[in-house]
Amino acid sequence: MAELAIRTNNLTRKFGSFTAVDNINLEIKKGSIYGFLGPNGSGKSTTIRMLCGILEPTSGSGTVLGLDIARDNDEIKSQIGYMSQKFSLYNDLTIMENLEFYAGMYGISGAVKKQRIEEMLTMAGLKGRENELTINLSGGWKQRLALGCSILHNPPILFLDEPTGGVDPKARRMFWDIIYSMAVQGTTIMVTTHFMDEAEHCDEIGFIYQGGLIASGTPEQLKENITGTLVEISAADPIEMLQSLNSAELPLLDAYVFGSKLHVLVNQQNLLQLSSWQYKIIAPTMEDVFVQYVKHHRKEGDI
Numbered sequence: 001m002a003e004l005a006i007r008t009n010n011l012t013r014k015f016g017s018f019t020a021v022d023n024i025n026l027e028i029k030k031g032s033i034y035g036f037l038g039p040n041g042s043g044k045s046t047t048i049r050m051l052c053g054i055l056e057p058t059s060g061s062g063t064v065l066g067l068d069i070a071r072d073n074d075e076i077k078s079q080i081g082y083m084s085q086k087f088s089l090y091n092d093l094t095i096m097e098n099l100e101f102y103a104g105m106y107g108i109s110g111a112v113k114k115q116r117i118e119e120m121l122t123m124a125g126l127k128g129r130e131n132e133l134t135i136n137l138s139g140g141w142k143q144r145l146a147l148g149c150s151i152l153h154n155p156p157i158l159f160l161d162e163p164t165g166g167v168d169p170k171a172r173r174m175f176w177d178i179i180y181s182m183a184v185q186g187t188t189i190m191v192t193t194h195f196m197d198e199a200e201h202c203d204e205i206g207f208i209y210q211g212g213l214i215a216s217g218t219p220e221q222l223k224e225n226i227t228g229t230l231v232e233i234s235a236a237d238p239i240e241m242l243q244s245l246n247s248a249e250l251p252l253l254d255a256y257v258f259g260s261k262l263h264v265l266v267n268q269q270n271l272l273q274l275s276s277w278q279y280k281i282i283a284p285t286m287e288d289v290f291v292q293y294v295k296h297h298r299k300e301g302d303i
């Protein structure tokens, strides 16, 4: 069994009577990329903040590299890289000044500092632009600079909280290339996102919904757990199409609007009953998978 970098046991955080993170059990392998996915307000940042030793759990426990998140939080802070959702670069400083500031925060100096800053500039593609003001950088460059600042001390674990929010698809792809190469070199990476397509880049995924971990596994495992065949039906008005499909009272497992199309989950043997609709069998996206887990979770809750 692979060594674990992060482990939690019924990790819980309440704010007053509201439970933001509810008895979460995580096992994240060393050197893996773990995607933590869930809608707005589901508890992703709260979980990350507890793992980084910034926020105390209300109950439950957890370890990061064997260190206790409640007791050894100072030690944890020096061992990890953390790029928060609202990453804090100093806009009125230059790129170099930001890197130097963070180097100071991590206690890096002398030749090591010079070397690490060089490496970070190369990684971020910002070499030659050291003296530009940070405020003038576009979102994608800022994001890579923020990453550089958070890994100057070469941490074995990196927490990225929605690193690709608000940046364009090209910058997102470039960012993921960097993440991959870090994982290849042995860094454990926990990344939150609500871009479901980014989940495909991860070794393992956890779905968090209303504070609870409702599913976890590799992207393939999670997809395999979905019963039925997924088909896509094109429609000028998908909502109207959904109504007409529903009123036909077919034996469907599920039907929902997906962008400008309709997605229908049906048992293989009932596919023929859809023949009057122009359907196409498709592979489920991670978003389809998430929809199914949430629905399953809700049903269980109703019992």
Ligand SMILES: Nc1ncnc2c1ncn2[C@@H]1O[C@H](COP(=O)(O)OP(=O)(O)OP(=O)(O)O)[C@@H](O)[C@H]1O
Pocket (backbone or CB within 6 Å): 015, 020, 038, 039, 040, 041, 042, 043, 044, 045, 046, 047, 085, 162, 194
């Ligand atoms: N300091 C706090 N005080 C009170 N409630 C809080 C606090 N921090 C978070 N919450 C609440 O806990 C819930 C989970 O918040 P959290 O920020 O962890 O969600 P998230 O999954 O990161 O969402 P997003 O995708 O929007 O970043 C939300 O309902 C939020 O309002």
Ligand SMILES: [Mg+2]
Pocket (backbone or CB within 6 Å): 044, 045, 046, 085, 161, 162
């Ligand atoms: Mg968040």
